[in-house]
Amino acid sequence: MLDIYVNIKSLMGVRKTPVKFLKGAELDTIEAIDDAYLIVEDGIIKDYGKMAGFANIYGERCGANTAVHDLSGRFVFPAFVDSHTHIVYPGSREQEYEDKIRGLSYAEIAKRGGGILNTAAKMHLTDEDTLFDMSMQHLQQCIDGGTAAIEIKSGYGLSTEDELKMLRVIRRMKECSPVTIKANFLAAHAFPTPYRDDHDGYVRLIIDEMLPIVAGEGLADFIDVFCDEGFFTVSQTARILEAGIKHGLKPKIHANELGLTGGVQVGVEYGALSVDHLEHVGDAECECLKSSKTIATALPGASFFLGMPYTPLRQMIDSGLAVALASDCNPGSSPSASMKFVLSLASINMRLTPVEALNAATVNAAAAMDLAGTYGHISPGLKANFIITRPMPSFSYFSYSYTENLIEQVVINR
Numbered sequence: 001m002l003d004i005y006v007n008i009k010s011l012m013g014v015r016k017t018p019v020k021f022l023k024g025a026e027l028d029t030i031e032a033i034d035d036a037y038l039i040v041e042d043g044i045i046k047d048y049g050k051m052a053g054f055a056n057i058y059g060e061r062c063g064a065n066t067a068v069h070d071l072s073g074r075f076v077f078p079a080f081v082d083s084h085t086h087i088v089y090p091g092s093r094e095q096e097y098e099d100k101i102r103g104l105s106y107a108e109i110a111k112r113g114g115g116i117l118n119t120a121a122k123m124h125l126t127d128e129d130t131l132f133d134m135s136m137q138h139l140q141q142c143i144d145g146g147t148a149a150i151e152i153k154s155g156y157g158l159s160t161e162d163e164l165k166m167l168r169v170i171r172r173m174k175e176c177s178p179v180t181i182k183a184n185f186l187a188a189h190a191f192p193t194p195y196r197d198d199h200d201g202y203v204r205l206i207i208d209e210m211l212p213i214v215a216g217e218g219l220a221d222f223i224d225v226f227c228d229e230g231f232f233t234v235s236q237t238a239r240i241l242e243a244g245i246k247h248g249l250k251p252k253i254h255a256n257e258l259g260l261t262g263g264v265q266v267g268v269e270y271g272a273l274s275v276d277h278l279e280h281v282g283d284a285e286c287e288c289l290k291s292s293k294t295i296a297t298a299l300p301g302a303s304f305f306l307g308m309p310y311t312p313l314r315q316m317i318d319s320g321l322a323v324a325l326a327s328d329c330n331p332g333s334s335p336s337a338s339m340k341f342v343l344s345l346a347s348i349n350m351r352l353t354p355v356e357a358l359n360a361a362t363v364n365a366a367a368a369m370d371l372a373g374t375y376g377h378i379s380p381g382l383k384a385n386f387i388i389t390r391p392m393p394s395f396s397y398f399s400y401s402y403t404e405n406l407i408e409q410v411v412i413n414r
């Protein structure tokens with residue numbers, strides 16, 4: 001099957017050879033071909049170029065098994081990679097949203113047994129099939145928003161039985177969804193009520209009981225810890241990451257959302273693919289990241305929704321770092337699957353240019369979920385995963401017009 005896309009206003013993100021990630025000033029560069037064509041054969045990018053050269057090469061090839069798509073006025077760019085989500089969850093938490101409006105903080109809500117524990121209680125009462133159906137609906141929202149590869153965390157189970165339930169649901173999603181999914185084992189998301197006064201006991205449960213089963217059944221690609229004030233300490237994080245690595249899982253952690261807690265340093269020390277959140281980072285964190293391959297991932301949807309400070313991505317890029325953007329889609333701190341909105345937030349609140357934001361949400365996000373070089377590019381030989389916009393005046397219009405639905409079609413070939 002040959003798909004020929006013609007008259008593309010601008011084909012963005014083309015690269016003859018994909019890069020692993022972009023850092024510092026590289027983030028503001030993108031190769032684009034105006035008035036372009038794109039050829040996709042059996043779901044693989046074959047060729048692209050200027051319309052001026054199209055007739056000579058492909059003019060005769062419009063026979064059977066060929067679909068020609070006229071994309072006049074439209075932009076084409078790589079589909080989003082959402083490298084940090086919690087989309088396997090039952091129910092919703094709009095009561096806490098009201099509590100926040102009335103003045104309670106995220107930490108105060110968590111202390112009252114709300115927050116993560118609230119969703120964990122619902123998780124316990126939800127059977128696997130129902131959870132699967134709900135989660136597939138969340139995933140569909142991500143796909144409709146232009147996401148072609150996604151990381152999904154456990155972490156609302158907080159018991160062996162319920163963490164496994166979540167991970168088995170993610171495995172089913174991997175099997176039947178059109179997008180690439182990576183599973184992240186996040187039992188260390190919060191301390192469940194039975195271990196409220198025995199934090200080390202819960203860490204032992206994760207390491208000694210949960211991890212061997214998770215790894216034995218091949219249920220996870222990554223290991224995560226919420227390393228932060230009031231949650232898991234640096235030394236607990238280190239123990240869990242070390243155990244995860246021994247079981248073949250790659251670290252990818254929550255760090256520095258609530259304070260300067262040493263989360264970045266412990267993540268880098270254990271070779272984390274990414275350290276995520278980073279609302280609180282200083283020079284020491286930036287220096288530590290600079291000498292590593294760890295991708296610094298910001299989640300501006302959580303800053304927006306919780307009214308927290310935004311990650312200082314502008315300064316982090318200016319100091320030469322490789323940064324990514326993700327949705328953090330979850331019922332408590334970021335109930336939105338829209339990567340388009342993430343781009344807008346990054347530009348409006350963190351002063352990323354639209355091109356920097358796109359690269360952070362595609363090329364670098366792929367690196368943050370161990371897909372470096374395979375997603376986030378329009379390159380010959382790669383699977384065709386891209387977004388076709390509605391007609392727009394410029395690329396910047398996409399995130400500028402921040403509530404307009406500008407995605408006309410998402411082409412996904414896993």
Ligand code: NIG
Pocket residue numbers: 086115116119226254257302328330331332333334
């Ligand atoms: O990434 N910060 C920790 N975990 C999630 C929130 C989960 C929740 O509130 O349900 C996050 O924001």
Ligand code: FE
Pocket residue numbers: 084085086254328
């Ligand atoms: Fe998160």
